[in-house]
Amino acid sequence: MLKLKAARTLPARASALGWRMLDPRSCWSLRVDLVAAAGPMSAADLPLAIDVCRAATRGDWSALWLGPDEQLLVGLDSAHAQLAPRLAAALDGVAHSIVDVSHRQAAIELSGPGATRLLAMGCPLDFDLRSAPVGFCTRTVYAKAEVVLWRQDTQRFQLQAWRSFLPYVTGLLALGSQELTAGI
Amino acid sequence: MLIIPCPYCGPRPELEFSYGGQAHVTRPTAASNPSPAEWNAFQYERANLKGLHAERWRHIHGCARFFNVVRDTTTDEILRSYRSGEK
Amino acid sequence: MSGDCRSARGGGDLQRSQPLRFEFDGRSYQGLQGDTLASALLANGVHLIGRSFKYHRPRGIMAAGPEDPNALVTIRRDAARSTPNLNATQVELYDGLVAYSQNRWPSLRFDTARINDLLSRFIPSGFYYKTFMWPRKAWHSLYEPRIRAAAGLGVASTEADPDLYAQCYGHCELLIVGAGPAGIAAALTAAASGARVMLCDEQALPGGSLRTGTSARIGGQDAADWLRESVQKLTAAPNVTLLTRTTAFGYLPHNMVALSERLSDHLATPPPGKPRERLWQVCARQVILATGAIERPLVFPGNDRPGVMLAGAARSFLNRYGVLPGARVVVLTAHDDAYQTAIDLKAAGVQIAALADMRTDPAGPHVEAARSAGIAVRTGTTAVGTRGNLRVTAVGLAGLDSNGAVAGAADWVKCDALLMSGGYTPSVHLHSQARGKLRWDEATHAFVPGAAAAGCRSVGACNGLIGAELVRVFEQATAAAADALRECGIHDQPGAIAISKELAVSEDRGASGGWIGALPQPAGAKAGKAFVDWQNDVTAADLKLAVREGFRSIEHIKRYTTTGMATDQGKTSNLNALAIAAQQLGRAIPEVGLTTFRLPYLPVGFGGLAGYARGDFFAPVRKTPMYDWAADRGAVFEPVAMWQRARYFPERGEDMHQAVARECAAVRRSCGLFDASTLGKIEVAGPDAIEFMNRMYVNNWSSLAVGRCRYGILLRDDGFVYDDGVVARLSDDRLHVTTTTGGAPRVLGMMEDYLQTEWPHLKVWLTSTTEQWAVIAVQGPQARAVLEPLVEQADLSAAALPHMAMTRGLVCGVPAMIFRVSFTGELGYEINVPADYGAEVWRAIWASGQAHGMCTYGTEAMHVLRAEKGYIIVGQDTDGTMTPDDAGVSWAVGKNKPEFVGMVSLRKPALQDPRRKQLVGLLTVDPAHVLEEGSQIAAEPGQRPPMRLIGHVTSSYYSSVLGRSIALAVVSAGRSRLGQTLYVPTAHGESTVTVTQPVFYDPKGERLNA
Structure with missing residues (x-):
């Protein structure tokens, strides 16, 4: 029986001034009534983001509010296998949908003083800390690609895109890095 | 670019939205056995207003929710937005 | 004609210690750092810059700013970097700049098409509509190309644009357009509040009219010193972004303003990687427009000769660039502002041959200052013509009687420059683009902003403060800034600057006057063409002709005569044209109204508008995990939606038909491998999953057992086929729905629409998993034999996994969903593995298949194989007007269903x-x-x-x-x-x-x- 090493291969692997691709992670789309899920998730020591467009972290897992009944759960790849059974146990009896999307998307980290400038090249959102504080997360667009954006610190963002859009997004970011290098 | 107040996420740039046509068009159920005129009205008849217009938008690249907006088609001023099912 | 026309006076924009070489039409000249191409040419005594659009008349520089209609040039860096139709007044000089004049042959000084000028009575406005009627076919093949070639602007490079163009979104509480005195005062006020302020100006240096020269002192110091200090303050403020060389060219809804920032056009050698331009899309809470005003030319015969210039432009050339427009000039004006020009020029040593004022009794500080400077003022005087060929040599001045009619013979005054002023027209372009209303102001004879769009304020000259004392401009600008901040919720404004102190103005002279329309001419005179629109060669006579021929609407008159069209969009001509048309129509100007102001305010290059969206970045190009493998094997790809799919895999010089025949044969005989990853996949999960699918699709899903698949059809509510695909039931409350490659996003959108707005009570959720899974189709009689050695924890036998069944298992040790489905009519499987493993599993299956004669096949063979079986492709065999019955798949429509999308329409007699x-x-x-x-x-x-x-x-x-x-x-x-x-x-x-x-x-x- 042939068995592969089964190492995850990313659709784009690159970095430049201001950004880098992150290692593969575990991602799940959780759809559930937040009011019904808040207690059980808390009891199971799993995060649930209640505030609009904000992320919540608990242990190894973070929950990103993407819609009124939609959370993106993000964790380490090494913890991937244990999440589904934990969730199933926690949400037993609560109508929900949990779908593994770990391979659907990959993450880029933007950091440093040029991070917001790189984002402004393709994303129409205002990254002023008053409207997008640390913890802000949302689905939005980067040029012609849909992305999920998560502000993890003042100058540190995580940007997730579907895998076939990643070469496009990283290509644009590479252009942006050139501009940052030229000091513009 | 319009700044559209998503009733869930707040004001966001038009690039995140898709347009969904006139709001409050009632879809007859098959069980109600709609007359040809009723069905035709649902399918094809739209107001095409000059002035205040209730219309559907979807925050497709945001929270992905459909919702309604009252917009003045002559000025693009948005008077209010509200969730689907609300008036 | 030529010579050194540089003055030691003025030249505030110059760095005189930095000489630059440049070339115009092959001849080398010297300019200075800080020059524009226009000022550098004038400094060399070059007034002949181009030939006019239609009559090929010699033309010079009329204005000093972007409103100039004449001085269009081509700037060439190399074969690919050759930009036509740039305004010489906007081109900043750099060392080695190469410029060419346009619309002339063989040369600018000797242009054969100047014959058009002599034939002009045969080519009035609209001549091409009347003359070239027959034969009809010749219009496209002969007449139009010839006319376009003769009536030309510059020629664009045919090579790909090698430059980079950047783009950026901007956000601020307050965007101020125009960094003249009004814009700077508003910015200073807002900067102190801490709000985010953006201030942009299309010039290289901020200052606006202050750079042109003023006698006023601000805050107790020279205007120039105040300007320098203010700009330093704004540059140092962390909350202020000052953008120079940045044109606000479009005002879009909700205060989004499009700016074009020129980053490297002014550099002799742009550093590699530096973009040429940046497109800013600024979302501003509030906008202040401080865009100033544009001086109006006077309409009289011969007003277009090189050397005829706007008076304010001549002052700009002196005070900004140290350039003298001539040695002996005549000033012709109906407005006080031109007096300052005469005074400044006289101080620079220029002889003022005459200062002619159309007004019979001008008075005030300007007139007194001119007289005390020893300038002879001729009142009640107009111009009836000019002389000269490639440069004006004399102007005919004539007196006006008390009725404003020409009285007496012309006095021909020799001069080498004629400076004119009809007063100023407020730049209301952006206000109007924002859908603000305009109001006719009888006092200043100008259209000024009326009701404005929400969040938009105009201040200063663009708001009708023409020639007003600076202090009034400051009052208006600071008040507008304070109001705008309050609209943003910033009520506490402790740092607001005081008009009484920082902005105190002294030694200021307000200016007034103005003239609109054609100047009075002697009865019966045939003095030559009086131009209204220099760029389009439209004369006063052309406008009168249009009215005589029956045009009544100003929009129609514009299109018939072409006045106000092309690159300058009538910045200097529109109001004069309107006045002439109104007079001819016998109606008041506000009754006739203005033509619509549209973006762009100034021309913007396509490169700048495209930004990053060129080449590889025009749109995302989606590739599957197996793309690289296919590309390495020489696959030919085709675009399907945004995807690149392998179309066929040619071997040893095969063409497509040979490759497809071989691929099809291999699938029928042994086995084929196909990348089906692009198929749309939607996970439908929740207690109401089956109920939802029953309502969406035509099929009856209640009877689908777990682990089984079914071909599903989705209609629109009009009853026509919208999409199709195989649907598998993964568990009681979970379905795996596949869609066509191109249909994936819109099918999900349609499902969400019905779920959210028609059936929001259903407990079911939809998640796109298109990209979660790599899908490897193994099709053909040997498919089972190829796969079995790689599969664990799943039984592929026909008994355990019949056609249209699915199971889970490990493929090469990777958790997989295995579907027994076929779009070829052969025994087939579609292996779904998580996408990051796709390429590796694909290679393993490929290796296993080699012993069985397996080949890879592309979409073309797939199309043939499915057609042999009569399987439809939605969008190819259907066209949006086909019912399930039309498409031969009515067997899929569930019987006795209470509801599904399209069900009511299918009852229509026409659809049966x-x-x-x-x-x-x-x-x-x-x-x-x-x-x-x-x-x-x-x-x-x-x-x-x-x-x-x-x-x-x-x-x-x-x-x-x-x-x-x-x-x-x-x-x-x-x-x-x-x-x-x-x-x-x-x-x-x-x-x-x-x-x-x-x-x-x-x-x-x-x-x-x-």
Whole structure:
């Protein structure tokens, strides 16, 4: 029986001034009534983001509010296998949908003083800390690609895109890095 | 670019939205056995207003929710937005 | 003609210690750092810059800013970097700049097409509509190309643009457009509040009219010193972004303003990687427009000769660039502002041959200052003509009587420059683009901003403060800034600057006056052309002709005469044209109204508008995990939606048909490997998953067992097929729905629409998993043998996993969903593995398949294989007007369902008409003839147009397994015509075909169920 090493291969692997691709992670789309899920998730020591467009972290897992009944759960790849059974146990009896999307998307980290400038090249959102504080997360667009954006610190963002859009997004970011290098 | 107040996420740039046509068009159920005129009205008849217009938008690249907006088609001023099912 | 016209006075924009070389029409000149091409040419005594659009008249520089209509040049860095139609007044000089004049042949000084000027009475406005009527065909082939070549602007490079263009979104509480005194005062006020302020100006240096020169002192210091200090303050403020060389060219809804920032056009050698331009899309809470005003030329015969210039422009050239417009000048004005020009020029040593004022009794500080400077003022005086060929040599001045009519003979005054001023027109372009209203102000004879769009304020000259004292401008600007901040919720404004202190103005002289329309001329005079629109060669006579010929609306007059069109969009001409038309129509100016102001305010290059969206970044190019493998093997790709899909895999010089024949044969004989990853996948999960799918799709999903698959059809509510795909039931409350590649996003969108707005109570959620899974199709009689050695924890036998069943297992140790489905009619599997593992699993299956004669096949072979089986492709065999019955798949429609999308429409009599077009097969009598897809079908042979046509061919291929061509078609009442002979007219005669069932291969499906 042939068995592969089964190492995850990313659709784009690159970095430049201001950004880098992150290692593969575990991602799940959780759809559930937040009011019904808040207690059980808390009891199971799993995060649930209640505030609009904000992320919540608990242990190894973070929950990103993407819609009124939609959370993106993000964790380490090494913890991937244990999440589904934990969730199933926690949400037993609560109508929900949990779908593994770990391979659907990959993450880029933007950091440093040029991070917001790189984002402004393709994303129409205002990254002023008053409207997008640390913890802000949302689905939005980067040029012609849909992305999920998560502000993890003042100058540190995580940007997730579907895998076939990643070469496009990283290509644009590479252009942006050139501009940052030229000091513009 | 319009700044559209998503009733869930707040004001966001038009690039995140898709347009969904006139709001409050009632879809007859098959069980109600709609007359040809009723069905035709649902399918094809739209107001095409000059002035205040209730219309559907979807925050497709945001929270992905459909919702309604009252917009003045002559000025693009948005008077209010509200969730689907609300008036 | 030539010589050094540089003055030691003025030149505030210059760095005199930095000389630059540049070339114009092949001749080398010297300029200075800080020059524009226009100022540098004038400094060298060059006034002849171009030939006019239609009459090829010699033209010079009329204005100092972007409103100049004449001085269009081509700037060439190399073959690819050659930009036509740039305004010489906007081109900043750099060392080595190479410029060419336009619209002349063979040379600027000797242009053969100047004959047009002598023939002008044969080519009035609209001549091409009247003259070139016959023969009609010649318009496109002969007349229009010739006219366009003769009436030319510059020629763009035909090479790809090698430069980079950047783009950026901007956000601020307050955007201020224009960094003149009004804009700077507003910015200083807002900067102190801490709000985010953006201030942009299209010039290289901020200051606006202050740079042109003013006698006023601000805050107790020279205006120039105040300007320098203010700009330093703004530059140092962390909350202020000051953008120079940045044109606000478009005002879009909700205060989004488009800015074009020029980053490297002014550099001799732009550093590599530096973009040429940046497009800013600024979302501003509030906007202040401080865009100033544009001086109006005077309309009189011969007003277009080189050397005729706007008075304010001459002052700009002196005070900004140290350039003298001539040695002996005549000033002709109806406005006080030109007096300052005469005073400044006289101080620089220029002889003022005459200062002619059209007003009979001008008075005030300007007039007194001029007189005390020793300038002779002729009042009640107009111009009746000019002399000169390539430069003005004299102007005919004549007196006006008390009725304003010309009285007495002309006095011809020699001069080498004529400086004119009809007053100023507020720049209301952006206010109007924002859908603000305009109001006619009788006092200043100007259209000024009326009701403005929300969040938009105009201040200063663009708001009608023409020639007003600076202090009034400051009052207006600071008040507007304070109001705008309050609108943003910033009420506490402790740092607001005081008009009484920082902005105290002294020694200021307000200016007034103005003239609109043509100047009075002696009765019966034939003095020559009086130009209104220099760029389009439109004269006062042309406008009068248009009215005589019956045009009444100003929009029609504009289009008939072309006044106000092309690159300058009538910045200097629109109001004069309007006044002349109004007078001719016998109506008041506000009754006639203005033409619409549209973006862009100034021309913007396509590169700048495209930004990053060129080449690889025009749109995302989506590739599957197996793309690289296919590319390495020489696959030919085709775009399907945004995806690149392998179309075929040519070997050893095969063409597409040979490759496809080989690929099809391998699938039928042994086994083929196909990348199906692009198929849309939607996970439908929740307690109401089955109920939701029952309502969405035509099928009955309640009877689908867990682990089984079914072909599903989705209609729109109009009853027509929208999408199709295989749906698998993964568990009681979870379905795996596949869609067409192109349909994936819109099917999900449609499902969400119905779920959220029609059935929000259903407990079900939809998640796109298109990209979660790499899908590897293994199709053919050997498929099981290829896969079995790689699979664990799953039984692939026909008994355990029959056609249209699915199971989970490990493939190469990777958790997979294995679907027994087939789009080829062969035994087949579609292996779904998480996408990051896709390429590796693909390679393993490929290796396993080698012993079985496996080949890879692309979308083209897939199309042939499915057509042999009569499987439709939505969008190819259907066209948005086909019901399930038309497409021959009515068997899929669930019986006795209470509801599904499209159900009501299917009841319509028209959708049940037996004469509707139905899917059938066609076999050509000549088995080698492959019909063209899209061909029309006739029931009777030998018809002549108009023919009675009953259908068309939707799919057509050569089938190598059948040894003949096959086709699918939709034909009126097609299923009742089985066995009939029909006719397909082609370019090479009529093809005779026989109607068949649409299944050509293995109609019993024995291979499928193997």
